[in-house]
Structures are given as structure tokens and as C-alpha cells.
Amino acid sequence: MFYTSTRDNSIKLTASQAILKGLSDDGGLFVPSEFPKLSKSLKEISELDYKETAYIVMKDFLNDFTEDELKSCIEKAYDSKFDTEEIAPLTEAEGVYYLELFHGKTIAFKDMALSILPHLMTTAAKKNNSDKEIVILTATSGDTGKAAMAGFADVPGTRIIVFYPKGGVSKVQELQMLTRRGKNVKVVGVKGNFDDCQSKVKELFSDVSLKEEMAKKGFAFSSANSINIGRLVPQIVYYVYAYAKLLKEERIKDGDKINVCVPTGNFGNILAAFYAKQMGLPINKLICASNDNKVLFDFFKSGTYDKNREFILTDSPSMDILISSNLERLIYLCEGLDDKKNKALMDSLKTTGKYSLNSEFSKIKDEFVGEYASWDDCKKKIHDLYEDTGYVIDTHTAVAAASYDKYVKETNDKTVTVIASTASPFKFSRSVMKAIDSKYENEEDFKLIDILSKAANVEIPEAVKEIQTLPVIHDTVVEVKDMITAVKESMNL
Helix, strand or coil, X not given: CCEEECCEEEEEECHHHHHHHCCCCCCCCEEECCCCCCCCCHHHHCCCCHHHHHHXXXXXXXXXXXHHHHHHHHHHHCCCCCCCCCCCCEEEECCEEXXXXXXXXXXXXXXXXXXXXHHHHHHHHHHCCCCCEEEEEEECCCCHHHHHHHHHCCCCCEEEEEEEECCCCCHHXXXXXXXXXXXXXXXXXXXXXXXXXXXXHHHXXXXXXXXXXXXXXXXXXXXXXXXXXXXXXXXXXXXXXXHHHHHHCCCCCCCCCEEEEEECCCCHHXXXXXXXXXXXXXXXXXXXXXXXXXXXXXXXXXXXXECCCCCCCCCCHHHCCCCCCCHHHHHHHHCCCCHHHHHHHHHHHHHHCEEECCCCHHHHHHHEEEEXXXXXXXXXXXXXXXXXXXCCCCHHHHHHHHHHHHHHHHHCCCCCEEEEECECHHHHHHHHHHHHCHHHCCCCHHHHHHHHHHHHCCCCCHHHHHHCCCCCCCCEEECHHHHHHHHHHHCCX
């Protein structure tokens, strides 16, 4: 097993080297040279807990980590910071299984991978005799930033700089970032949208003179976004775990196919489900759910990816993305591992804002279904699900749930389905409570959190309680063009 770039497949790195670099120097993303098959049967995996499942799934992707090293990383990651013993519980509502991925420290699915990435990265640094201080440079649409900071704060040999779109995240998301303590942590608001942040971060990764300047001072960039393979591989685990749990509870029979529906922005979470399928997980359809920005919905309908459209700020801000970076990994596979063709497509995206697939698009159409839900669809789903079952979902999960309803109406597909529930409703209490009853529209944010707790009969998560009293530490806001200055100032360059 080695890792190569989607834009230059002559590159061959070990897993630990790919994790350390984060992004290839040519701007490409690292992909595995092959997809290992699960080394245990799903029946056997159904008897394992989350940590044991994680080891089975990850060991062949990260095969230059020793058994002790990988198990140590897993043990440190999936501990008491999660507020449920199962780590990723399944909740049934209206015949659908919601995979709750928000029980970690920052109450979003990003915790599932960002709890282990710092341990993988520091282990990788030792394995490769790296003498550089690792600078985690990341753009966030709301959740990655906080989860990355929670993982890397005060980790020796690392620094983390997070860029987020000022005005483009929820109140709770912003306060979670701005109140984050840590001697090695820097948060910067950007006067732009997430795509502006992400594109500039990728540009900084490819800035040769900046990297040379950093190297002289003993620094090296890496990434905590899902562009880092060390973020992506741990996400495969929970899909395998979900299937195994359904099997153990006799909700399905061994070998039965399931559908997986994922609210999708940067395409990493649903790509992880696709990778799980390549490992042998019996998945029928991967339902890619988009919000009003729906660039992926249009792509799966037409085969043309076109970001030339209005950028819409929605009530599911972590999905407000027009450049879905991880899609490049899927395109590379579908193009038959043709790095030159893939690079040409990505160059077209950069210069014209779009690209089209031709005959290769049929391969994607067999695997994925694109759906989208408007905010009106999402409001209705949150309201109706609560009224009918008492179960409360957040705005991103609502995109998936409402999209899934459309899919079933169009296809009458009755396959058992898992919906990735990607965030706690407490992160978006205003939007959630407004959907449940419009009378809450003008309530104060933190009062709405108390109301939501009573309505859902769920205790307020610690992550939300603490931000009500913590002081704001980070107040830097810059223009997109000044992001490089913020990076240099943070490292005293």
C-alpha cells in the first residue's frame, strides 16, 4: 500500500508520509494505491466494539503504523470525550436509522476523525524522523475548525491556524472557535465565504517561497481538512460499524445491501462511505444530499460540475460550499487513475469554474444518487419528525432526511437506509426551534438552547454549556488576500 497524488501518480508515499504532508505539492489529493478488503467477516465485526472495528478498518490503509502504534492512537481518540459508550449510536425514527456522529467533544461528526488525527500525525512525525514543527492550516465551514482545535490544542510539536467565513457560521459554531484556549491555536475570520477560505489555504500549501521560508524557521504545513487522508480513513469506520450493528440487532441479514444518505458539502463524508463499499461493505445507493447551493445535485444529474452560480448562505452552513474538494478523489478513480486527465479537469475548474465528464460519468451514476432539499423542505422535515416521533435533528441532518424522502418518493426503494446525522441540533438551536414552531423566531440564542433541551428531552451538551461563560480570545478578521499575512504573523515570520 502506498499513496499517490490525483494529479501525479508517479508520487508514491507511505501512509504516514501522506498524513504528514496533508496535500500533495502539485495541489492533488493523496489516494490509496488499492482498496483493501475487510480482514474479518461482517458477522465477526458485529461482535466488536467501535475501537476494535476501527482497528480492523484502518490497519490496511495505514499499514506502515505498527499494531501497537495504531491501537494506541485509537485508544487515545475514542475515550471518555464521547458522551455515549457506543461512540456512534444508531437511532431509528420513521423506519430510518440515524447514525449519530455528534457525541464527541465539539458535537459534530468531525470529532470522529479529528479525535484521532493528532495522534496519527504525531506518530507519523516520529516515524519519519521529522524535526519540523507541524503547522496545521485549515479552512472550516463551521465544524472542522473547532474539532481540529480540540484535537490539536497544546499538542507538542504542532500549531493550528483556522480560517472561517465571518458571518457564514452559526452563533454557537463561531463562539466554539473564538473561545478556544490553547497556546498553539489561532482563529481568523475571513471576509468571504468558505470557498474563498479553502481556495486560499490550498494556494498557501502550494506556495513554494512560503514553504521555504517556513522550513528555514523549522516549520512544515499539514492539513486537518478531509483533504488529509488521515481525516478520511477514520471516517470509513463508522459506516462499517453501523452495518455491523444493524446485523447484530437482526435489522438486516448478512449480505443484505443498505442505502447510505449523507448531507454533503466537501464530499469527504460520503466519499468515506464509498471507500467502505470498495472494502466490501454491501451498499446499494449512496444518496448525496445537497442544500440550496446544490452544485453536487446538478453534477450527479448532468455530469457537469459548475461552480459558476450564486453562493447562498443557508441554515445548514457547513454545507455552504461550491467547490467540493474530495470529489477529485472520486473523479480520479472514475477516470481510470489518469492523473493527466484529472489534472486537466481540475485546471478547468480553476480557470473556468467548471468541467464535464463524458463516458466515465456512467460509473458514478451507478454508485451515487444526487438529491437536494430546500430550506422549506428541511423546516418541514424537522417539524414533522419532531411532531410524529419526538426526535429532533439538526439542519444538516434535515437536508439528508428531506432528500431521502424525495428519493423514496421518486424510486419507491425500500432498502434499509442509514442517514448520517452530522451535528447536534444544539449547534443550530435557532434554526431548529424556528422550524418546530415559528413563535421561537425572536428568542435569544441561549434561551433557545434551554427550550430545545426540554423539547427534545436531552441534556444540553457540555460543549454548548461552556461557551456561555468562556471569554472570546480570538478577534482577528482579515480580507482573503491578507490570509498569508495572518499565517506569517502567527509564526513570527
